[in-house]
Amino acid sequence: xxxxxxxxxxxxxxxxxxxxxxxxxxxxxxxxxxxxxxxxxxxxxxxxxxxxxxxxxxxxxxxxxxxxxxxxxxxxxxxxxxxxxxxxxxxxxxxxxxxxxxxxxxxx
Amino acid sequence: xxxxxxxxxxxxxxxxxxxxxxxxxxxxxxxxxxxxxxxxxxxxxxxxxxxxxxxxxxxxxxxxxxxxxxxxxxxxxxxxxxxxxxxxxxxxxxxxxxxxxxxxxxxxxxxxxxxxxx
Numbered sequence: 061x062x063x064x065x066x067x068x069x070x071x072x073x074x075x076x077x078x079x080x081x082x083x084x085x086x087x088x089x090x091x092x093x094x095x096x097x098x099x100x101x102x103x104x105x106x107x108x109x110x111x112x113x114x115x116x117x118x119x120x121x122x123x124x125x126x127x128x129x130x131x132x133x134x135x136x137x138x139x140x141x142x143x144x145x146x147x148x149x150x151x152x153x154x155x156x157x158x159x160x161x162x163x164x165x166x167x168x
Numbered sequence: 169x170x171x172x173x174x175x176x177x178x179x180x181x182x183x184x185x186x187x188x189x190x191x192x193x194x195x196x197x198x199x200x201x202x203x204x205x206x207x208x209x210x211x212x213x214x215x216x217x218x219x220x221x222x223x224x225x226x227x228x229x230x231x232x233x234x235x236x237x238x239x240x241x242x243x244x245x246x247x248x249x250x251x252x253x254x255x256x257x258x259x260x261x262x263x264x265x266x267x268x269x270x271x272x273x274x275x276x277x278x279x280x281x282x283x284x285x286x
Binding site: 104146 | 205215
């Protein structure tokens with residue numbers, strides 16, 4: 061089955077930019093979605109269809125996808141962005157949703 | 169986003185069946201596919217499966233043969249059953265709504281922690 065790989069953690073100072081990679085075999089040929097999960101809470105969608113932002117999600121959250129890596133970029137990082145971030149795709153060959161292992165963003 | 173609410177026992181004995189219910193807003197159950205997703209303590213998210221009213225259920229590779237997801241439109245609820253549970257099934261179980269226009273989840277419940285222990 062399809063595998064998505066994420067680094068375990070990213071640390072960033074307030075006001076700086078956090079880049080969260082999600083690697084998969086030819087992931088650029090798939091459609092990637094991103095979720096934010098704060099401690100003790102349910103995930104919320106922050107990027108859909110590689111680059112789209114749901115209503116209410118700040119422009120500071122941006123997605124990109126090419127080759128073997130999709131990336132969630134958070135600009136002008138705030139303390140409230142501290143959370144786990146998961147990438148997700150639909151695997152057509154396996155007929156299954158697949159999540160990445162998650163990246164913890166720590167705001168210094 | 170809509171409000172979804174999981175309910176069910178917080179403790180299940182090994183080898184028994186885990187059963188959870190998700191209640192969704194009135195009038196919406198017939199329109200969407202509905203999923204169950206779990207998160208083991210300190211771990212990532214794992215899709216269990218989904219189903220729709222008059223739809224066909226699909227299950228993740230790790231769960232085929234052990235899981236049933238069903239939908240009851242009269243109650244605005246959908247259900248998860250996992251048979252022969254072990255300690256490895258201890259997790260927070262989320263219900264979620266599949267987006268209509270793509271393969272993502274646009275609404276989630278708050279999650280229900282289920283512990284498998286004797």
